[in-house]
Amino acid sequence: METQSGNARSNLLQQRDSRDRYLSRTSADEDLTRNASQSRPPWVTDASLTSLPILEAQLTFGMSGASCSDQEVQAEFSSMRLAEFVQRKFIPEYVAIRRSAGRAHYQAILKYVLPPEQVACAFAENPEKANVKLKAIQGWPYMDSLRLCDINGEIIQHLTSTALNAGYSIQTATHIRNVIRSILSHAIRAGCYTGNNPATLVTLPAMVRKKPHILTLAQLKKVMQVMRYPEKGIALFAILTEMNVSEICGLQWEYVNLSNTGSFVGEDWIPPRTIAVRNQSYRGEFGFVMGCRKRFVPVPEPLCSILRDLKSRKHFTRPQDFVLGSRSGTPIHPENIAARRLKSIGKALEMPWLSWCVFHRTHINLKSEFGRDLHKELEDVLPLFQESVIRQSQRIPSRVQSRYGIDQ
Secondary structure (H helix, E strand, O other): HHHHHHHHHHHHHHHHHHHHHHHHHHHHHHHHHHHHHHOOOOOOHHHHOOOOOHHHHHHHHHHHHOOHHHHHHHHHOOEEEHHHHHHHHHHHHHHHHOOOHHHHHHHHHHHHHHHHHHHHHHHHHHHHOOOOOOOOOOOOOOOOOEEEEHOOHHHHHHHHHHHHHOOOOHHHHHHHHHHHHHHHHHHHHOOOOOOOOOOHOOOOOOOOOOOOOOOOHHHHHHHHHHHOOOOHHHHHHHHHOOOHHHHOOOOEEEHHEEEOEEEOOOOEEEEOOEEEEEEEOOOOOOOOOOOHHEEEEOOOOHHHHHHHHHHHOOOOOOOOOOOOOOOOOOOOOOOOHHHHHHHHHHHHHOOOOHHHHHHOOOOOOOOHHHHHHHHHHHOOOOOOOHHHHHHHHHOHHHHHHHHHOOOO
């Protein structure tokens, strides 16, 4: 009896283990499918992913042990054109999972590898309505029609040499080589390319980096005199804090604590006189910062005084509003302001190198030079900030007033 009872319990346990393993595999498969769907950016549509029926069917057919051998499947993939691989495999599987900055980088550099029209269609949600701003350069050695198996180091070297001879910088040529290296590395992982990555054999001249520009206090004062809102507000944050431009433009009032006591925002506790860096606005895309960049930034007294005045303006001071928003309350696009305002200011003051990075480097240099006395040294410059930032930030165009029912 004991033996039979033990056998019965053993069989029951085996059945339970088998059932649990099956349910675990099913749940894992469902989670994987759901996570893949959620993590895919909206501009990578289901239609673009389902446009691979022939290639995927061939791969499945070869793996199933049918008449098509592994070598034949490998040959099919190796004969794929580079433009086809980039559109069907590289962008959906590799580029799409990058953050907005990474996607923008690949989209910009791919225009040197493939014709800009093809790149615009590959990244567009609706290829028929793709916004093509650049045109193909006559005589440029685009690689779109080359088969993957025909790409070698000489072809890549010729492309980078053409870029250098056309006046592009060594840094741009390096980006071109690195993007091609990423494409071929992904092709190797996907089984579409055999052998070593030929991009690793491409050599480029050594980069001679220019001395980074910084502003002296006298130059900073000149720049402030001709600046206006919102570039003056961005410059203020860059000079007085260690926040970058995307974090400055993504800052909302709920993450600014100007009081002398700590406060909670959801589950976040923000110390007194502190900014909690949680969001960013980059190239028109608002979102969370990466985990390693979540931090607290102390608010120095000069900045605290100006923020209090900004907080007292009539409009756009709700918790979800942006501290340095546009006149309609939307996030500022710093790249547009840099192109329209910073460059013109730099040319007028014989500082063609003026950029947002210059203000950040200036903060680092002045802080190392003056230490805790930095804010005292800036007292002669900050009144220029405060007067313009407060006055100009309160101007709201009439069309926005009528749209949102705002009274000046």
